[in-house]
Structure formats: structure tokens, C-alpha cells
Amino acid sequence: MPLAPRRQRDGPWPSLEDRSMPDSRFRSDTPARVSALQHLRYLHREMRSGEHRQLLAGASPSQLEPDPCPAHAYQGVFADTNFSDSPTAARRPADELFETSESDREGGGIQCLGVPPSCSYLATGQEFTGRQRVSRVTSNRSEDWSVQVQIQDCNLRTGYVCGSMSAENVPQVRAPVVTFWEGEIIDNVNHCFVTGKWGTTRLTDSQHWRQFETAFIPLRNSIQWRCGGSCNKLADHPYIFMRWKEQAFVDAKEDCGLTITGFYYICLSRLDGSIQGLYCDPKSSPYQLLELQPANSHQGHTVGSYQFC
Amino acid sequence: MVARPEELVSRLASGSDPDSRLKALRDIKNQVIGNKRKKRLYLQLGAVSGLVQILEHSDDTQLLIQSATAAGSLAYGSQQGAEAFLACNGLQPLLRTLWHSDLRVVEASLRALRCVFQNEARPSEQQVATEAFIQLVTLSGSGSYLVAVGAARLLPVFCTTDSQASLLEQQGGVRKLLHLSHAVHATQHEIVLEALARLTATWPGLMRAAFAEDDSFKRKIEEQLKSPSPEARFVACLCLANYCQGRSLDAHPPTLQSQVLPTLVRLLGNPAVRFSVPRCLNSIIEGSDVLQKVATDFEAIPKLAHLLHAAISNQAALLDLLQTLATLCQHHEANRRQLLTDHTTLKLILGALESPDASVRVAACSCLRGLSRSVKNLRCSLVDVDIAQPLMKLLSDPNLEVQQMATAVLCNMVLDFAVVKDVLVAAGCVDKLVSLATSMDSDLRLNAVWGLQNLAFRGSLEVKGSIMSALPWTTLTSLLRDESPELQGKALSLLQNLVHGSNTSMTQLTAWTGGNILEELAQVLYRIGDKESSLQEHAMQTLGNLAGIGGEDERDEIINNPGILSLLPTLLASSQERLRLAALWLVINIIPVGDRETCLAMRRTKLDHAGIKSIVQQLRDTDPSQDIRERATTACNRFLSIMEEPP
Numbered sequence: 009m010p011l012a013p014r015r016q017r018d019g020p021w022p023s024l025e026d027r028s029m030p031d032s033r034f035r036s037d038t039p040a041r042v043s044a045l046q047h048l049r050y051l052h053r054e055m056r057s058g059e060h061r062q063l064l065a066g067a068s069p070s071q072l073e074p075d076p077c078p079a080h081a082y083q084g085v086f087a088d089t090n091f092s093d094s095p096t097a098a099r100r101p102a103d104e105l106f107e108t109s110e111s112d113r114e115g116g117g118i119q120c121l122g123v124p125p126s127c128s129y130l131a132t133g134q135e136f137t138g139r140q141r142v143s144r145v146t147s148n149r150s151e152d153w154s155v156q157v158q159i160q161d162c163n164l165r166t167g168y169v170c171g172s173m174s175a176e177n178v179p180q181v182r183a184p185v186v187t188f189w190e191g192e193i194i195d196n197v198n199h200c201f202v203t204g205k206w207g208t209t210r211l212t213d214s215q216h217w218r219q220f221e222t223a224f225i226p227l228r229n230s231i232q233w234r235c236g237g238s239c240n241k242l243a244d245h246p247y248i249f250m251r252w253k254e255q256a257f258v259d260a261k262e263d264c265g266l267t268i269t270g271f272y273y274i275c276l277s278r279l280d281g282s283i284q285g286l287y288c289d290p291k292s293s294p295y296q297l298l299e300l301q302p303a304n305s306h307q308g309h310t311v312g313s314y315q316f317c
Numbered sequence: 318m319v320a321r322p323e324e325l326v327s328r329l330a331s332g333s334d335p336d337s338r339l340k341a342l343r344d345i346k347n348q349v350i351g352n353k354r355k356k357r358l359y360l361q362l363g364a365v366s367g368l369v370q371i372l373e374h375s376d377d378t379q380l381l382i383q384s385a386t387a388a389g390s391l392a393y394g395s396q397q398g399a400e401a402f403l404a405c406n407g408l409q410p411l412l413r414t415l416w417h418s419d420l421r422v423v424e425a426s427l428r429a430l431r432c433v434f435q436n437e438a439r440p441s442e443q444q445v446a447t448e449a450f451i452q453l454v455t456l457s458g459s460g461s462y463l464v465a466v467g468a469a470r471l472l473p474v475f476c477t478t479d480s481q482a483s484l485l486e487q488q489g490g491v492r493k494l495l496h497l498s499h500a501v502h503a504t505q506h507e508i509v510l511e512a513l514a515r516l517t518a519t520w521p522g523l524m525r526a527a528f529a530e531d532d533s534f535k536r537k538i539e540e541q542l543k544s545p546s547p548e549a550r551f552v553a554c555l556c557l558a559n560y561c562q563g564r565s566l567d568a569h570p571p572t573l574q575s576q577v578l579p580t581l582v583r584l585l586g587n588p589a590v591r592f593s594v595p596r597c598l599n600s601i602i603e604g605s606d607v608l609q610k611v612a613t614d615f616e617a618i619p620k621l622a623h624l625l626h627a628a629i630s631n632q633a634a635l636l637d638l639l640q641t642l643a644t645l646c647q648h649h650e651a652n653r654r655q656l657l658t659d660h661t662t663l664k665l666i667l668g669a670l671e672s673p674d675a676s677v678r679v680a681a682c683s684c685l686r687g688l689s690r691s692v693k694n695l696r697c698s699l700v701d702v703d704i705a706q707p708l709m710k711l712l713s714d715p716n717l718e719v720q721q722m723a724t725a726v727l728c729n730m731v732l733d734f735a736v737v738k739d740v741l742v743a744a745g746c747v748d749k750l751v752s753l754a755t756s757m758d759s760d761l762r763l764n765a766v767w768g769l770q771n772l773a774f775r776g777s778l779e780v781k782g783s784i785m786s787a788l789p790w791t792t793l794t795s796l797l798r799d800e801s802p803e804l805q806g807k808a809l810s811l812l813q814n815l816v817h818g819s820n821t822s823m824t825q826l827t828a829w830t831g832g833n834i835l836e837e838l839a840q841v842l843y844r845i846g847d848k849e850s851s852l853q854e855h856a857m858q859t860l861g862n863l864a865g866i867g868g869e870d871e872r873d874e875i876i877n878n879p880g881i882l883s884l885l886p887t888l889l890a891s892s893q894e895r896l897r898l899a900a901l902w903l904v905i906n907i908i909p910v911g912d913r914e915t916c917l918a919m920r921r922t923k924l925d926h927a928g929i930k931s932i933v934q935q936l937r938d939t940d941p942s943q944d945i946r947e948r949a950t951t952a953c954n955r956f957l958s959i960m961e962e963p964p
Contacts, residue, residue, distance in 0.1 A: 308865025
């Protein structure tokens with residue numbers, strides 16, 4: 009049984025369901041200013057997630073714990089062929105939450121796992137500007153944070169990317185909050201779709217990646233969720249997927265009232281360089297949306313370069 | 318009652334009674350052993366001259382033995398004594414005694430030679446006649462183990478040239494040493510192996526010859542890795558390291574990874590040899606990612622870092638430690654992070670920047686250079702320590718190598734995301750880098766321009782302005798014509814970064830260049846042709862940046878430049894993907910969004926005539942690179958916005 013049907017929408021980017029909470033990057037012990045309507049929606053989400061938990065109670069521990077992200081997808085694929093899950097095995101309730109992909113079932117895709125090719129927008133020196141929607145519940149967008157992101161290093165060979173993120177208009181903080189983040193490029197070699205850390209499960213990954221509807225849906229039947237989440241269709245895909253994890257505050261202090269315990273699921277459009285991200289933190293409200301565009305995209309694209317000596 | 322020193326020295330003269338001379342020699346020898354004050358006194362009294370006289374003219378065995386021993390004692394532990402002996406031309410008479418029929422004389426002479434050359438000093442090939450060197454090799458095969466071991470110890474000292482190394486091999490020196498290592502007891506065995514290790518450190522081929530000559534030798538050395546003596550284990554590691562030197566990883570014995578490296582790392586914790594180990598460790602892991610990984614898996618970094626604390630006053634040990642840590646941190650982020658786990662380690666490295674020894678300063682810079690090759694470290698770790706001040710001081714160091722390495726560190730430290738950048742700029746690094754950019758030394762010049770390039774990358778308007786103020790446009794144009802293509806590339810990248818991003822003022826740029834930037838770039842493209850594709854790429858990217866940040870005038874100037882316009886189709890069709898990409902971005906930037914009214918007529922005509930529209934269409938449809946196809950799609954969409962007919 010597939011995941012619950014989702015509304016299909018047109019346009020290059022998916023529209024996310026109204027499921028986020030305001031100021032969710034605040035520490036849980038920080039009193040948040042939440043409207044009554046927001047609170048009701050939050051309680052509703054909690055109830056829904058409670059149902060999920062009940063459903064998952066029947067699943068085996070291996071399905072609830074995060075999978076290790078394989079260093080090489082090939083290992084994962086080979087491991088898949090030895091899985092005890094034979095096609096005839098009875099499917100457990102939690103299996104219903106995952107759409108078992110064709111590759112999962114076939115254990116195939118070994119030969120044609122593709123690495124995403126280079127992209128001008130995923131390059132050192134590239135700057136993005138946009139906003140983080142901390143509250144999609146109210147129509148008042150003044151609560152959104154203005155965000156600037158700079159890519160400071162990018163190594164496609166190792167699937168590594170890092171940079172800084174500067175957020176303005178953050179409640180209770182006057183100066184822009186700058187963080188340093190490190191990212192993983194989903195490339196089938198160094199990193200796959202299953203995060204395998206930071207408190208995530210395959211379910212968390214699946215739920216978040218699927219929010220990037222236009223970008224992700226063409227891939228969903230090709231992802232081998234049970235062996236790290238490798239995918240054989242990344243090579244020509246018009247989107248690049250990443251995870252960005254904030255590592256440290258640069259200008260703000262640790263007690264500034266913000267938390268960086270979570271991470272972003274990121275989807276970059278190769279064609280125009282626009283980025284969508286979803287913040288994931290068990291302690292924060294889910295599906296906070298990050299929307300970015302290449303800086304100065306309407307003036308012109310400039311390229312800078314530096315090399316470590 | 319012992320006579321006064323002056324009297325003893327006077328008795329050494331040739332006219333004295335032989336018994337009196339012998340007694341004087343014994344008295345002098347007994348007095349100077351372990352007594353630095355007496356050594357200085359006898360050196361001042363000219364005793365060495367008397368000793369050399371006896372060695373040169375006497376035939377008496379006892380006199381020769383005692384004079385050689387006394388000369389050795391005066392030289393032992395005293396640089397002044399060794400120098401005085403060589404200044405009195407004592408080497409030749411001492412070498413002549415190596416042919417003496419009485420082996421006791423030979424043994425004493427060998428000991429004296431070892432004392433004279435105990436430090437880094439080595440006799441030149443001219444000082445050691447071929448016959449003397451051959452005699453030394455012959456003596457290493459002597460029936461007297463004391464003589465043989467004494468000669469073996471001297472072989473690494475006297476073998477200083479390739480021809481001597483060949484002679485050693487021809488005379489069966491390696492075979493003799495192998496034979497000796499099997500024959501003598503444990504302590505002497507280590508001495509012989511150490512001699513072999515020192516010898517083969519410079520000529521690893523000798524060790525390979527030794528391994529090829531005797532199958533059991535390698536096995537015995539590998540067995541010695543398990544010896545209870547740390548010195549023996551270390552010497553075995555040295556021999557195996559020399560054997561592997563210059564060979565590919567496949568040719569290494571499996572014990573190198575499984576036994577030698579773990580043994581060496583463990584020996585870092587052994588007080589007997591700990592300071593000798595880093596040099597050997599570095600010689601093994603340098604240039605091999607795999608071996609560096611093995612060493613770090615065995616926790617080499619924390620042990621080396623721990624040793625740094627103990628070696629703070631030992632400059633030689635500090636040098637080896639810093640060099641090894643620098644090797645480990647050059648390419649591996651995990652190693653850098655491991656080294657910076659303990660904040661005090663960084664302070665020790667920074668302390669070494671002020672070492673009186675120039676090579677230690679270079680090694681400390683090299684270590685810092687490795688640590689600074691990381692965005693994360695520059696952002697988060699190299700933050701709250703005072704790096705700027707000692708680094709800026711080293712830019713004016715009297716030692717050229719120190720200057721070169723300090724500039725290399727600065728290249729990384731001035732990057733936009735380096736927290737220490739602002740302090741360096743405030744300390745005047747821009748002016749300093751600009752002055753070094755015109756240095757006579759090509760490496761220093763390269764590093765300085767590299768530093769300016771990195772400084773300009775995403776630099777603020779003020780930083781870019783200060784670079785333009787300090788660096789005259791004419792200097793930059795001369796750097797663009799430097800004889801080194803690498804430096805030309807850095808100078809072009811500097812220019813590219815100055816016109817990159819939103820922090821660029823066209824007014825400032827035009828004032829700096831005198832409006833000649835376009836002409837200069839066209840000249841660069843014309844001059845380099847297709848010889849240096851990376852230079853072409855930077856030049857095209859700079860043009861693209863100009864089109865991106867400039868206004869209508871700049872874009873019109875670019876498209877009206879016949880040289881650039883005629884080159885554009887060639888570059889769009891280049892076999893180099895990066896060149897095609899740079900050319901495509903230029904095309905995209907020439908046709909900015911919302912530019913319909915102003916650029917329509919003139920640019921469309923120009924692009925049509927140059928055949929660019931069709932090339933871009935072709936790139937969109939057939940280019941093997943996805944990035945190129947996507948950018949070509951963007952360019953086609955831009956064309957659509959200005960063309961009457963869709964492309």
C-alpha cells in the first residue's frame with residue numbers, strides 16, 4: 009500500500025502542507041509566541057504523529073532505527089541481494105509506509121548508479137538569497153526570516169559542500185545570525201537518500217524527500233530505501249539533493265535562543281539554481297521551508313575563485 | 318703528582334723522552350674525559366697540535382693509541398675540539414693509522430674518528446682518499462668485531478657522494494655489514510643495523526641490494542620488530558622504511574602497514590626513542606594517503622601532539638614533529654580536526670613560529686598551512702588565537718623559505734570566511750602582499766599574488782579598494798605577462814575576483830584600470846591563444862563577470878570588441894568543457910533579463926552575424942555536459958526574449 013495520496017500541484021516547486029510551527033528553530037525551552045489557531049493545528053499534528061507511532065509499533069526494530077548510510081552504494085546494493093526479505097515474505101504493517109521501489113524489489117541498479125554531474129550553481133562562491141518560512145499557518149509573511157547562503161567549498165568527488173547561512177529578522181535577535189554549515193551531496197557514492205544519523209529514520213527521510221514533489225516523484229520508484237537509499241536516476245536528473253547541517257554559530261553565541269540541532273533536506277534546481285529546503289529537527293515543528301534563489305540572478309552570474317595554498 | 322697542564326702539553330713535543338710523552342698523553346686523556354673545563358683549557362694550550370704531531374710522525378704503538386684516544390676525548394662533546402683537530406690537519410694522519418698492523422691502533426683511530434664526526438659534520442670527498450674509504454669498507458669485514466663495528470659506524474659518515482655509495486657496493490660493503498649484523502651480539506647488532514639504516518636513508522638502493530642479497534636478512538629485520546628493546550625495534554623500522562623509500566605502495570612489504578607503522582606509532586610513547594621516531598614516520602607516510610590513514614588509525618596524531626609539549630625546548634625534535642604533523646594535515650580534514658581537538662597544541666605550533674631555528678619556523682608554517690586548508694577550521698577553529706601578529710612578522714623574515722611558507726599560510730588566512738582575515742587586513746597584509754608580489758623570487762611572487770587573489774574573493778568594497786590602491790594597474794598588467802603561466806593564472810584570478818559579486822564598484826574599477834580592462838583581457842586572450850586553456854577560462858570568466866556586474870555600456874563594449882566577438886564562437890565550440898561554460902556565461906550575461914528595449918537591435922545583429930545563436934542552440938541539444946546543456950537552455954531563453962524569431 010503506498011503512502012497516503014498527496015495533492016499533486018503544478019509548478020516547478022511543490023506546495024507544502026500547512027504543517028509547520030512558528031519559530032520552530034527556537035529551543036524547546038524557549039517560550040514561543042503561538043496563536044490559538046496555530047496551537048490547535050499543532051495538537052492535531054501531534055495526534056496524527058501518535059497514530060503513526062501506533063502503526064509503527066508493529067514494525068521490527070530494524071525498520072524503526074536509522075539505516076547506516078553506506079559509504080558506497082554498491083555495497084548497499086550487493087547487501088540488498090542477500091536480504092532476508094524474500095518476495096514471498098509477509099509484509100509487516102510498517103512496510104506499508106514505504107513504497108518499495110522497483111530497484112528494491114529487483115535488487116538491481118548496480119551498473120547504472122549515476123553521480124550527479126557538476127552544476128554552475130553548486131559551486132564555490134555562489135550566493136543565494138531568500139527566506140525561511142517559519143510559519144506557514146498565518147498569512148503574515150513578516151515572520152519569515154530573510155536568509156542569505158554562501159557556498160564556500162564544494163567537492164563533488166567527496167560529496168562535500170559547506171558554507172554559511174545568515175538569517176535576519178530572527179525574533180528576539182537584533183543582528184543577523186550567521187551559522188556555518190556542512191552538507192552532503194546525494195551522489196550514490198558518498199551519500200544516499202537515507203540519512204542514517206541525526207536522529208532520523210528511513211520514514212523521516214522518506215517523508216521529507218517526498219515534499220519535493222516535482223523533483224522527487226520521478227525518482228521515488230528508483231530509490232532503494234533498504235540499502236541506504238541509492239538511486240540509479242541521479243545522473244541526468246534536473247535536481248540535486250543535499251543535506252545541510254549547521255555546525256556552529258559564527259557571530260551569535262550559543263545562548264542566543266536558537267538551536268542548530270536539526271538539519272535541512274535540500275533540493276537544488278539545476279536549471280535556475282533555485283533551492284528549496286526543509287528543516288528537520290525532532291525538537292522543532294516540522295517542514296519549515298527554506299526558499300532561495302541565486303543572488304543577483306537578474307543582473308548576471310559572476311564567478312569567483314579561490315584555492316587553498 | 319700530576320704535572321701542570323702547560324707542562325704536559327710541552328712534553329708532547331717530539332724532543333721529549335718517549336716515556337714522558339706517553340705519560341703526558343695518558344694524563345691529558347684522563348684529565349679531559351668528561352671534563353669540559355679541562356677540554357677548553359687544553360684546547361687553548363694547543364694540545365691538539367702536539368697530538369697530531371705524534372699521530373703523524375710516531376711509530377710507537379702505545380703513543381699512537383694514546384694520542385688517538387686523547388684526540389678523540391678532546392673532540393667528544395666539544396664542537397670546538399673537533400674543529401681544532403681538523404684545523405690542525407689531524408684527519409689525514411688519523412686515517413693513515415687505519416692501515417696499522419696493530420688492530421688496537423686501528424680501533425683507537427676509529428673511535429677518534431667517530432668522536433670528531435659525531436655531529437652533523439661530514440668529511441668531504443676530497444678529504445677522504447678513495448683508498449682510505451676502501452680501507453674503511455674493508456675494516457667493516459675485519460675479524461676483530463670491535464674494529465668491524467667501529468668501521469661500520471663510520472661508513473654512513475664517510476659515504477657522502479653517489480660515487481662513494483657505488484664504491485661501497487662494489488667493495489661488498491653491504492655484504493660485510495650483513496655478515497657483521499648476523500655475527501655480533503645484540504647491542505652491536507643494533508649498531509650495525511643503525512649504520513645500515515643511516516646509510517640507506519640516503520641511498521635506499523643499498524638496502525634493496527641488501528635484501529636481494531640475503532633472503533634471511535629481511536626476515537631477521539622483521540623479527541626484530543618484536544624485539545623487547547625499543548632501540549632495536551626502531552632500527553628495524555628504519556631499515557624497512559629505507560627499503561620502501563621511492564617504491565610504489567604495491568612493492569612495499571605487507572609488514573610496513575601491519576607492523577612497521579604500528580610499531581613506530583607505539584614507539585612515540587617510548588622515552589628512549591620517541592624523539593627519533595617522527596622523522597622515520599614522516600619518511601614513510603609522506604606522499605601516501607593510504608599510509609597516512611594507517612598511521613592515524615593507530616592514533617599517531619594525539620601521540621605526536623602530546624610529544625610537542627615535551628619537545629618544546631628541543632629544536633631538532635620539534636622540527637621532526639612539526640614536519641610529520643604537517644604531512645598528516647596537508648590533505649585530510651579528519652586529521653586536521655583531530656589535531657585541533659586539544660587547543661593547547663595550536664598554541665605550541667604558534668609558539669614554534671618564533672623559534673630561533675629557521676627550519677622550525679618553516680615547519681610550523683607548513684603545519685599551519687595544512688590546518689588552514691579547511692573552511693571549517695578557518696571559520697570555527699583558527700579563531701581565538703593570536704595568529705596574525707607572528708604571521709605578519711614572518712613575512713619579513715630574513716630567511717626566504719620562511720617568507721615563502723608564511724605567505725602560503727597567509728593565502729588561506731585572508732579568505733573571506735576566515736575569522737582572522739579582518740585582523741590581518743588591519744595589520745597591513747594588503748600592502749605587504751603587494752610588495753611581495755614584485756619580489757625577485759618567483760615562488761614568493763606567486764604566493765603573494767595567490768594571497769591577493771584569495772583576499773579579493775568575495776572581499777568587501779573596502780578590501781577590493783585597498784588592493785586597487787596598493788597595486789597599480791601597470792603592476793597587475795606586468796604580472797599578467799609574467800614568465801610563469803601559474804602566476805599569470807593567479808593574476809587573472811585576482812582580476813576576476815575584483816569584478817566578482819555584488820561588492821564591486823564599476824567606478825572604482827574604471828578609475829583603477831583607466832578604462833583599459835577590456836583591452837587587456839582581449840590581449841590576454843589573443844596572447845595565450847589556446848596554449849593555456851585555464852588562463853583562457855579565467856579571462857573569459859572575468860569578461861563574463863564584467864558583463865554581469867557592468868551596465869549597458871560595458872556589455873556593448875564587450876560585444877563591440879572585434880577580438881572578443883570573433884573568439885567567442887571558437888570558445889563556445891572548444892573541446893574544453895570549462896571553456897565552453899565560461900563562454901556561455903558571457904553570452905548569458907550579455908543578454909540580461911529585462912534588457913529587451915536597450916539591447917535588442919544592436920546585440921541581436923552582432924550575435925547573429927557571429928553565428929553564436931546557432932552554436933548555443935547546438936550546445937543546448939547535443940552537448941555531452943548536462944551543465945552546458947542547461948546553461949545553453951538559459952541562453953536560448955534569453956535569446957527568445959530579444960529575438961523576433963525563436964532560436
